Amino acid sequence: MKDLVGSKAMSWLGCHIMNDESVVFGISQSTHEKRKTAYWLCGAGIALFWPVSVMAGAYIGQFIPDIKAIGLDAVFPAILLGLIFPALRSRRTRIPATSGALISLAAVPFVPAGMPVLFSLLGLLAWRNRK
Amino acid sequence: MTSHSLMIAGIAVLAAGTFLMRVAGYRLGSRLNFSPATQTMLSDAATTLLLAVAATSALFEGQHFAGYARVTGVSVALFLAWRKAPLMVIIIAAAAVTALLRGFGIQ
Numbered sequence: 194m195k196d197l198v199g200s201k202a203m204s205w206l207g208c209h210i211m212n213d214e215s216v217v218f219g220i221s222q223s224t225h226e227k228r229k230t231a232y233w234l235c236g237a238g239i240a241l242f243w244p245v246s247v248m249a250g251a252y253i254g255q256f257i258p259d260i261k262a263i264g265l266d267a268v269f270p271a272i273l274l275g276l277i278f279p280a281l282r283s284r285r286t287r288i289p290a291t292s293g294a295l296i297s298l299a300a301v302p303f304v305p306a307g308m309p310v311l312f313s314l315l316g317l318l319a320w321r322n323r324k
Numbered sequence: 325m326t327s328h329s330l331m332i333a334g335i336a337v338l339a340a341g342t343f344l345m346r347v348a349g350y351r352l353g354s355r356l357n358f359s360p361a362t363q364t365m366l367s368d369a370a371t372t373l374l375l376a377v378a379a380t381s382a383l384f385e386g387q388h389f390a391g392y393a394r395v396t397g398v399s400v401a402l403f404l405a406w407r408k409a410p411l412m413v414i415i416i417a418a419a420a421v422t423a424l425l426r427g428f429g430i431q
Contacts, residue, residue, distance in 0.1 A: 195354045208346045264422030266385075267394045271401035271418030273378035278405035280371045285364070290372040297376040301384050313376030317369055322361045 196225060197232040210236025285323050292316035391431040397422030 197219045198207030210233070219232030260266060281287045293316025300309040358366070382398040384390055401418040409417075 195350075198350055204350070205347070208350050209343065211346050211350070262423060262426060264393070264397055264419035264424075264426065266390070267382075267397035267401070267418040267422040268415055270378040270382035270398045271415055272411070273374050273381075274398070274402050275405045275411045275414040277371050277374050277378070278402075280368075281375070286368045286371050289368060290375040293372040294375045294379040297380050298383060301380060302387055306386055309380050310373060310376045313372050314369060316372050316376075317365065320365055320368060322364070 197229060199229075207233075207236075210240050212236070212239060214239060285321065289316040289318075289320045292319045393422045393425035393430050396425055 197216070198204045198211065215232050215236035218235040219228050222228040222231045257263070257265075277290075281290060290313075293313030296315050297309040297313040300312045304312075378398075382390065383395060397418045397420075400421045401414045404414045404417055
């Protein structure tokens with residue numbers, strides 16, 4: 194991580210473009226040069242295209258009468274599952290993650306929105322350092 | 325007018341807060357030395373949080389059940405992820421199954 198963001202003045206900008214995607218692309222490269230290039234390219238790309246896409250989406254969204262009719266509400270959990278599924282193949286991750294998710298689901302009726310997810314960290318009590 | 329400037333102020337505060345949290349995380353992270361075991365646990369913690377977000381948003385809308393259409397769509401996505409389908413296929417299938425079920429009147 195440290196080498197991706199850069200030093201001194203650059204690190205302020207480097208922190209600004211720090212997000213899930215830029216970090217993932219950055220840390221998955223083989224050489225130091227490639228890591229840095231991937232981080233900055235991905236980060237700058239998102240900094241540019243994210244706001245542009247949001248504005249485009251707000252405009253196009255007017256023409257979609259009901260997002261539920263085309264099943265868009267199922268897309269968000271689907272993307273999350275697709276992205277984290279490879280990690281869930283290891284027992285070390287799967288056991289605490291599924292326990293945590295079950296605890297969160299059980300908490301939903303009792304606590305305000307947004308809180309149940311935090312309860313999932315209790316699942317880490319089942320974490321053991323194994324393969 | 326007041327609610328407008330209040331909103332802009334809110335956005336500015338959130339932006340500053342988010343940025344500071346990132347810088348703080350980076351500064352702190354480059355000072356602390358975690359053992360490899362702690363590092364893997366922290367990365368598993370991130371996965372745990374994300375799975376919890378996925379599970380609650382698949383099954384609930386606020387505090388109410390999200391309906392069978394969405395749950396079935398997300399289940400199909402889960403199955404496809406297990407079968408190592410490409411992300412694009414997973415996304416489109418989830419939306420298509422959910423939309424289809426709603427088209428048939430199943431909420």
